[in-house]
Amino acid sequence: MGLKDKYIQKSKDSWNKKKTWHPLIMSIVLVISLAIIHKAYWVSTTETNPDEIWGNKQITKNGNNWTIDFEEEVGDSITFKGILRTAPKFEVYRNDTFVPGKYSEGEALVYSEDLYGKTMLNVSGIRILVNDDLSKQFFVSEIITIKATLVSNVSTFDNNGEIITLVREGWVAEAEDINLSSSKDNYFFTAELLIFFTGLYLSLKRVTNLREQTGLVWHLAKFELRQGIKSPRMIVLGVIFTLFIIGMGWLLGDLQNGDPESAFFVQNANGALQQLCFFVFFVVSLAAIGVSVDSFHKERQANTLNILLAKPINRETIVIGKAVGLSLVVGIPALVAQILGLMFMINAGDFPSFSGIIAFIVCGQIMIFTLVCFQLCFAIAARSGTDVVMYGLGMWLLFAVVWNLLIYAISFALGIDVTADDFENDPKFQSIASHMGMLNPGYVYQFAVGLLTHRTLAIDLEGIPGWLILLALVLWPITCLKTATKLFKREVRG
């Protein structure tokens, strides 16, 4: 046997010795690594935090002479990467949409007739004037790279009777300097998905009697589904949450057409979709807890578990089967509610991105599975039925109701003035809220939909890197399921 053959044999042996879930864990590590490389690629080739550049501008008001300066030098070019936060079609200067000679604080420029036919993009917070009409070329929520140059010009405007001279620096680009970053993102994203599913496949291949165990999981899941979906509790909960989601979908669609100055204004369909996620979580989580309450604990009281445990089925398979079945009990009506809610939202407002819709549905089902598994942990470990209900309600109150208060309390403890106006736009507060959100499956659902709306993991969403959101999305259901199976397996020790 040659050295090469020996090496191959050794590698094969080492691979075969690995435990069942090692390939999946390795694939998750690889996906995270790739997501970090993905992010690093963009950080090294572009400016990925345009908002910071825009935020660092200085406005000096010296009598009638105002100046707007950036830290960069006039003539400097920077390639920015970011998300189009507003629809370019609404940002094209037309003669009926603005009054020449008026100063716009948000855009930091004085309107003039020169702007006709040009587009003011909002790229992740920074305003860049493009010397073209982009209304049919780019759309809201798209991730772009744009090479913009810092220019300076002088204009005057009437400020309550005073003529102000504004020496303004601003970022300008040509239409050909804009590119969709999605092509590179898609390569990364596809590679990440492939790695994840390969790891999952290789792990599942190692499960002994996988086909048999999958059959048993499905047998038990179908039983739970048939029992659960017909229960009066689920019928009542299903009707309530369907009506609620439809209502919220319609409202969020309608608010897209409302007054932009209103506190309730919803800027775009993708934003509305993210908000709809919260309302789905709010009601569906209660249903997930409601159907899981009776599992295990009640079965133990009714002595139905003893006969089941004497059948040729693993304890893990029982937990997985029950978790899948109960998730379907909530998931099927929730899917109908999600689709109806979306239809009403789209009917009253705009169409969100296709990837966002898929994420809204798929991540919603993952969220339901997570909550069912979470509640199963209580159902397995609790000593009385009252305990199961109380723990479940406590979890729902924490995740769906008081989480924001918790964020405010922690932010306050960390020195953020939560009574100040506009404190929610403070990047430090946003970062705390986002990171804490990873500990709440409802927020993970919202963030994941927000992330996948952009079809990339290489962006930061409210201070959270995309890979961390993906990790939270994967880890939540796995951890809850693993905990539930571990608790149930522990009982074999008596």
Place this chain on the structure above:
Amino acid sequence: MTQNLLKIKNVKKAYRKHNLIGKEISKFSALNGLNLNVGRGQIYGFLGPNGAGKTTTIKCIIGILEADSGDIIIDGKNIKGNGLYFKNKIGFLPEQVGLYGRLTAKESLQFYGGFYNLSDDLIEKRGKALLAKLGLEKDSNRRVSEYSLGMKKRLALCIALLNEPEILVMDEPTSGLDPRGVKALRIVLKDLNKNGLTIILSSHVLTEVQEICSHVGIINNGKLIREESIDGIRKEIEKKSIRLLLKVKEFPEKISNELAKKKKIKSIKQKNNGKHEEITLELKEENIPWITDFLVSKGIQIFSIEPQKNSLEEIFLKETGGD
């Protein structure tokens, strides 16, 4: 010699309680090195007082609990690591039968049958035959919640037998059943055993065990203290003296002293119940005609004679230290 189908070797099992950080706060040893042998084709009665470890042993055999140490060997193979394989060979009837109330008997059989590698048709065919055998055919489309306890037990037995197991394990099978149900169950079990099924049952009802079982194991404090065939126990009983309870009008001391001197009488006790003198004599069964003749010859008026045989209960009480 009967081939051993189930062998339990030095099995230990303790129940432990832990605090929140996982530290053990209490421990109760249920099995303390239990040894047991069940031969193929036997009906093995598993006896013991409350808390002796009967249910724990059964749970270890069927895989609901895992023994801390020791071996449980079925058909020559250790069940450790082969739980699923052995569960296919075992049928289980728990003491407290818990079935899904919303299902009918047929649906229950389909559900539980789905865990074995059986086709739906085969489950239906076997289920139908079992329901007929256990007298549930007429009620097979009724919801289980409408069943009496006896019917539920019979259905649970159908479920336990659906996979045509080699061993049927039953925990207190007659508990909660009326005498008719007990008799019907006894007939079914004997019939199943005739067809080669090995049965292990735990019970408190010693007369039942004596009626049904071919072998008996008595455990106490998690240890086997006696294992014997019912025939062996019968022989032992026959060898032993019996007690004869006589109710007589008068029993003069003179006659009592005279009897006490006779070798045929091992002991004599006397008490007055207010109406009669109750005399308890310990003697061999073959000497009953002699004692009646003796007493009549002495002019004693006998109102009743009641032989009190030694039974499994006495052996059980003796072995387990009861009164």
